[in-house]
Amino acid sequence: MLDNPTGYSDRLGTPGYGLPTRLPYVRASLGARFVAYLLDILFIFGFTALLTVAITLIGVITFGLGWTLFAVLPASGILYSAITVGGAGQATWGMRMMGLRVVTPETGTRVDVITAGVHALLFYVAISTFLLWFVDMLFGFMRSDRRLGHDLLLGLAVVRAP
Template sequence: MYSAPVNHLPDPERQAAFYDGVTVKRGIAWLIDVVLIAIATAIVSAVTILGLFFIPMIYLMIGFLYRWVTIAGGSATWGMRVMAIELRNAHGERLGAGLAFMHVLAYSVAMSLMLVQIGSVILMFVDERGRGLGDMLLGTVMLNRRG
């Protein structure tokens, strides 16, 4: 017997407040995170002196770790927290370390392939839940923070 998967996420039609403005907030949160990662990269690069020769690699490593640790620790990066949004899994729960890692990995892959990232951003604007490609693959969704 076949049974459809249960989705515990808010309904975008009946509970639209969970999704209102999330795509724009997500973009602003991304900008905040980029600035924070750039500042951390500048500090690490300057302190290590040799790091000045490896700024792009340091930026990538700090960015990956920053996103993974903050999402695993509170289901949102600091930029997302400022914008009062958070990631949730298909059951409406906060992301654990494993799913946070997979989400950041999907983001990193999309960012390394411009057409994939453009497609993902377009999906965020046209999907009823504002999900990007990584969200669709992993069953995650960005919501306005509850409470």
């Protein structure tokens, strides 16, 4: 293992099996993150439309009782991000298209669903007002690793996917 220049583990049961033992920290550009966000808006719109149709059908079948699920629709963007970022792909569909993923910067491990949901919630809170969005983006422009304010609060990083 010491003579292995690739940094890949070659045994089951060792930390980082199949992954580099040291995270090749390659920062993601803010431009790629912005394009991924624009793509994700389209995916969230489609996800919300599917939820709307499903809830409508459930409401008809349950004689209106299922329509209480419409309260979930405002959180559809957070649900989308929590499921996709917290899943095996470590990225939303827009991030995957741009070659990005979300990791913990120290270890490069996957983010759990709750942390991914809180990350999305903080992002949507930040873009809801100009001042919070400006401060969030200022962190990204000032730091060499291009981590935004909500990334720093949760100890996450968006990196290029290998």
